Amino acid sequence: MKLTLWTYEGPPHVGAMRVATGMTGLHYVLHAPQGDTYADLLFTMIERRNHRPPVTFTTFQARDLGGDTANLFKASARDAYDRFQPQAMIVGASCTAELIQDDPGGLAEALDLPIPVIPLELPSYQRKENFGADETFFQIVKALAKPMPRTDAVTCNLLGATGLGFRHRDDVTEVTRLLALMGITVNVAAPLGSSPADIARMGQAHFNVLLYPETGETAARHLERACGQPYTKTVPIGVGATREFLREVSGLTGLPATVDESGLRAPWWSASVDSTYLTGKRVFIFGDATHVMAAARIAHAEVGFEVVGMGCFNREFARPLRAAAKGYGLEALITDDYLEVEEEIARLQPELILGTQMERHIGKRLGIPCAVISSPVHVQDFPARYSPQMGFEGANVIFDTWIHPLVMGLEEHLLTMFREDFEFHDEAGPSHHGAKAMARTEADDDLSVLPMADWPPEWTDERDADPRDYPAGPQSGSIPVVMPSGAVVWMPDAERELKKIPFFVRGKARRNTEKYAADRGVQQITVDTLYEAKAHYAR
């Protein structure tokens, strides 16, 4: 047993629902107790779908458990076929039904329906949502896609986009456009937007584009074996990755990598002088492995951040992520426990977090800006406007999205220049955050007029996210504050000087100074120590 509050992934049958909901003409009969229909609202509310997911739940209750749950399943499957007349059906069990050991596959087969019925084995107590989606898509492809003669023109399939996927809708559009410029048409994009009949003609494509390894890789491998279709290994998120992807496609097809970069603005935006202040900003990246690896590459090579931490919640991709992290001199954090992620973020004190909905809340708690790069996401990350992550428009979207929560160059300059002014003091925050402007009080300007007992809360600037226990009671200006650990202590003058450093670098300054002091066995940090440390770490 494991005590859990927040889960990055749902159970595997939710992954199967993502496949079914992404498709048309497919129906999922899910052996599940009353209540499991809650998952419908992920699709109708978060993704704002205008149809019910094509899923029939048997919704058995306690009184059904006497042995007729098998009949209940059969009746539900038959009713679902009669009512919805799907081209194919997938059948399986949720976590509870897995325990009662009815065999949905066998039961459905006994019904002898005139359509393909594909049984799913999704081990709910071992695996999670992404596995469920990947496995379901694989089983559908394995059952329906057969080797076929190739199309005359060069075509490909797009693999892995699903219902409830982060920006899947627009990524499919963007990649379709990229390929069209090279004269490549999309044969089938699946699961999202396909029907079982479409799956059956996947074999005629020349190759496959694997958009999302999490949800499409097993199917891609199968098609490589069964239909002789190679698949792309580069996920086109970021300018560099998109160009590499196009070269890869060119290599697979022999077609020249025709590109239209007329709408690509991110590289110039990043090169323009206002972006200079982004250089070396420390960023922590967490999410699903695919988006994290892509984001790290963009952060490092295209925006000029320093990647100080990266990790993913999906263990299936731990190996490639570890390898990628090594490339940045980092140890990857592989965990599905958000408390570990929070601890790591608090320790690293990044200036920007790129993560999921959960990291957005961690960032809020710690006062660190955050942008969302990966599922799980909330309703606002299924936007009405066109917002791909992939391709060149994706690069533009990413630049805007990541930079927005940061203080931009000119504004940072103003804050530093005029931080004694009432509009630009530390607590005012960036102008575009929507946070309430806070007027500076006179008392803040001159710390020396404050009673000593009032200092500690002033010192524990929330943005420093460096909560420390300060001893209570009056203190004189000459007596250092003793840290509970008995380690390095800050002299009041130094602490006051630290306060003059802009809040967005103060955490780093504090940490660096303490490290500098500790390394040299200095126990009391004075103003001099602060500036010695600054000189030491100056780049």
Next chain:
Amino acid sequence: MSLDLPSSGCRSTPVLKERGQREVFCGLTGIIWLHRKMQDAFFLVVGSRTCAHLLQAAAGVMIFAEPRFGTAILEEKDLAGLADANAELDREVGRLLARRPDIRQLFLVGSCPSEVIKLDLARAAERLNGQHAPHVRVYNYSGSGIETTFTQGEDACLEAMVPTLTTSTARELLIVGAMPDVVEDQCLALLAAMGIGPVRMLPAHRAGELPGVGPQTVFALVQPFLGETHAALQRRGARHLPAPFPFGEEGTTAWLRAIADEFGVPAHLFDAVTAAPRARAQKAVAAQAAELRGKSVFFFPDSQLEIPLARFLVRECGMTAIEVGTPYLHDAIVGPDLDLLPAGPVISEGQDVDKQLDRQRAAAPDLTVCGLGLANPLEAQGFTTKWAIELVFTPVHFYEQAGDLAGLFSRPLRRKAALRQEAIA
């Protein structure tokens, strides 16, 4: 409005009982509002990743606010042998209580998986109670989908507490059902003004405030979904005061009157206390009712609030009910509301969602009250919907909320009328 019974109510209307796919939440959802009410309680679900995912979906942003609930997720190894599962549970509970010393009540909440593997949480609660008493009291109830539907989770929780309440010989009023604090305060103020007291609440804010119960106790329900708690209190000798539920001006007045009559409150005092809030409630409802009058409403089953709410919408807002679906119909509890609801609507219990959707489509109601899984799909077909869960989380009981309650139903209709996307051609 008069309390005279309509020429014929719905009490004797044959109930359409259906079984089939049920588009409803399970009882675990009740934790979301119960944990906020009981400030020193922690709700530990013993279940699967699905259970944790459901709580996450239902709790929305609340999940980020260090809520006092969580899921002990069963893993492969827990399914192998039961002895092991108990040891695992003890360890997780130990860690939890060490981390949260403020917790005084711990609820082990059963789920479908824990019940199917027959993990004996009742015995586990007893064992853990022995280990952690007197600081923490450990209870057990089922919030599983196989046993409970949505609000029944609260019923199962309160039922589990009843046998452990101290015995009281005092003639006291017990009000049963979790209400938002603002509503609870209004309710207590009205009763106090009539000289009724002390009034005890179940659930209480804290373990130390739990009521006693005994043969002199009379109790009133503020929620219609408390059938098992009702029975458990009666087993302790307490007596139920049947009344319509306190929705709208009429419902609130009838509910208060049942209590006032029991405690011998003179009519002039009752009128003096209720006159002003009644007038306010009537005025507030009237403003919203203008948009509801003459419109038809169709209820999908969700919370068991449907019958009292239909009564309010029909009698106080002038709506016509087409079908009133409820997950369970407890005649002794919603009988007074059924008496007041004029004959006409289909009263249905249980669900076969596809068939019910066929009926809904054929009836083409002006307003459909349903869950979030159905709301957007129905909107896309041109129906106006009101999602039902909000009715459980929003303060809707008693006089001061009567206008807000009507507003919850009028707003979707007003919005539908307000949105105009001009066609080009």
